[in-house]
Amino acid sequence: MGIVVQKYGGSSVSDASAIKRVARRIVEAKKAGNDVVVAVSAMGDSTDELLDLASQVSPLPPARELDMLLTSGERISMALVAMAISDLGFSARSFTGSQAGVITDSVHGKAKIIDVTPGRISDALGDGHIVIVAGFQGVSADTKEITTLGRGGTDTTAVALAAALEAEVCEIYTDVDGVFTADPRIVPAARKLDRVTYEEMLELAACGAKILHLRCVEYARNHNIPIHVRSSFSQLEGTRVSGSIDDLPVHTQGAPGPEEEPGMEQAIIAGVAHDRSEAKVTVVGVPDKVGEAARLFEALANAQINLDMIVQNVSAAATNLTDISFTLPRTDGQTAMAALAALQSVVGFDSLLYDDKIGKVSLIGAGMRSHPGVTAKFFTALADAGVNIGMISTSEIRISVVVDEDDVDAAVAATHTAFDLDASEVEAVVYGGSGR
């Protein structure tokens, strides 16, 4: 009998009837012979309602107290899920993050899990209970304070529990059928992926695919936990995230690797992701001296800002000045501009530019490693669609471009078509040899 970890987000537990449906789903997994551990988010909009309450009593509430407040949300949903399971004749025990042994660092609001000590969970499973754990929360190792994990926290809780419990699979339940080749709202012909590697999923998540959070995928990859992303509204198979691109056959066209089923072909591209949540900052006229750029990025790091793409132009020989551009979450835009402005006299740059009317479009696929010409095809598709490219960034299995915010939809659709991802043209997008 193996352990299955399931995760249900806020929309899956939005009200009493949704909670009852989730309870039936959980009980099915138990009836199938599994030990079941469930991580749940707060109900529907309850986190927003708590944030609204907080803003009514204080414009800038202390982070410690905000975590104390927000963690009540999962406490409510997990207790209700346990009750609903009990009502179906099965025994359930709910545990807070602290009780479940989710140990974090001390950064309130975006704590990182540093250890999981699931003694109470294991005991409860041993006693035959279904275990419900509050997602999104933990307790700090040194100060024993209640912490929250920030965005994607419940996904990360689920994967961390799966790793600590050596679960067979971590099922992430959501309101769509799985991971798609593009956002179906933009590309109606987008197709569900049956299987995707950790690296591709990481790139997809980093590039705006909202279905799984980056941290959760990183955690799963580091601990080799297979993730199954699926709909809580259907019994369909979703998307399985597992295996590394290093296990994929590099040259597959016309010559399937040993682990591939006959007739299957390694797809070049897993999907096209887009992201409208970023802004672009340009520091104009930075003296091209050793260490000047470092001072800028140090200031941004001290302000806890994660940068995404960074571009530095060659400096003009006449002035020995350079421009540095980078993208970052729009929500951090003000903080970043303030941190940089404070350095203007020290570093001696000319000016700061801020643009939040941008979007990022990314092409992701392990297959592009062995297929030259992907970049050219991508850029041609964008040019044919009349989309201008602002910044470019690449990794081994990804090409990202920054474009005008208004061009994002057209860029995604054109790219999806150019790489034969549209459902009407492609039978199946399947990855072979990706392990378990």
Add this chain to the structure above:
Amino acid sequence: MGIVVQKYGGSSVSDASAIKRVARRIVEAKKAGNDVVVAVSAMGDSTDELLDLASQVSPLPPARELDMLLTSGERISMALVAMAISDLGFSARSFTGSQAGVITDSVHGKAKIIDVTPGRISDALGDGHIVIVAGFQGVSADTKEITTLGRGGTDTTAVALAAALEAEVCEIYTDVDGVFTADPRIVPAARKLDRVTYEEMLELAACGAKILHLRCVEYARNHNIPIHVRSSFSQLEGTRVSGSIDDLPVHTQGAPGPEEEPGMEQAIIAGVAHDRSEAKVTVVGVPDKVGEAARLFEALANAQINLDMIVQNVSAAATNLTDISFTLPRTDGQTAMAALAALQSVVGFDSLLYDDKIGKVSLIGAGMRSHPGVTAKFFTALADAGVNIGMISTSEIRISVVVDEDDVDAAVAATHTAFDLDASEVEAVVYGGSGR
């Protein structure tokens, strides 16, 4: 610098503006030079809303999970109060019952506090913080499960914290000015008591005065914690609960004791309490054999039912059968009837009667110890008001009668007047010599 413990109930923290007002009040106490520890209840009706949610997912939710659910209520209010204090420029730290070291037994829904280990509170006070503690909740000593204390739980939390921290006073904030000689809604001439002994307050609480819960007063008496019941809406002095009737001069009329101020007189009666929450059960025709009554009461005790008044008539010589009547909370009525019915064939009684159209009226006062004739005066007043007495029960400082539910108001008013408690007739009701 002493420690002051304050308690705010749900109506005092019902919304953001109420929470801000409470925060200002707390900060005042801090500014006055005190270390301040606050126990808070859940906001307004939030506990009822959580109970409603629970009933939507399960008609009979497990007690453990119900406690997990309900404790989120105080978690929300305490974090918001801490935020509001922070917004006033003072530093506050909120703690759950578990974090505050409120150790209980394992009875979910009505756990008893068995110890308080306030290490984290003391540390936080030492660091200059105002401490906010979730009322109504704790953690069980053996199973480390989250528990709730049941009715009056936050009052009890406050007093228990005051005892463990050796506080100077435990201030219970409420929406009225203090403890009154009767419910002002029934007796408009009711007067606020400036001071009352623990024993009198115990009897008042046990007899239906809802302002303080019995358990809280018991805890305060056992640990000699002075309570100050006062309004959160005014700066008026409220009612101070402290001292024992054993410290009161027994014969005071015309001869003030050494600790009394000149001209003050020991009042005979502290107040008239009433209670419409009870029902009366009569077991008809119980064989008058040793141990038969014990079996009945054992069954009720096993069902966790607390009985109040118990009356057994002399058995009729011809039949050797007796009737046993008792009162109990109406909410336990069904459970009690079921438990007793299950014993009918075993014990062999004739039948069970159930009456929930009753009320209890109680006359309470330390002074009645030294004043014969109080009972006669009480009963005469009831007779003059046309009120029929159903059951009678007395203690050293209390006389209680069960009357028809519809007669309660008339009985309370007539008694209040008969004992010269009406505000227009009595200058002051003051207890002397009640200690600190």
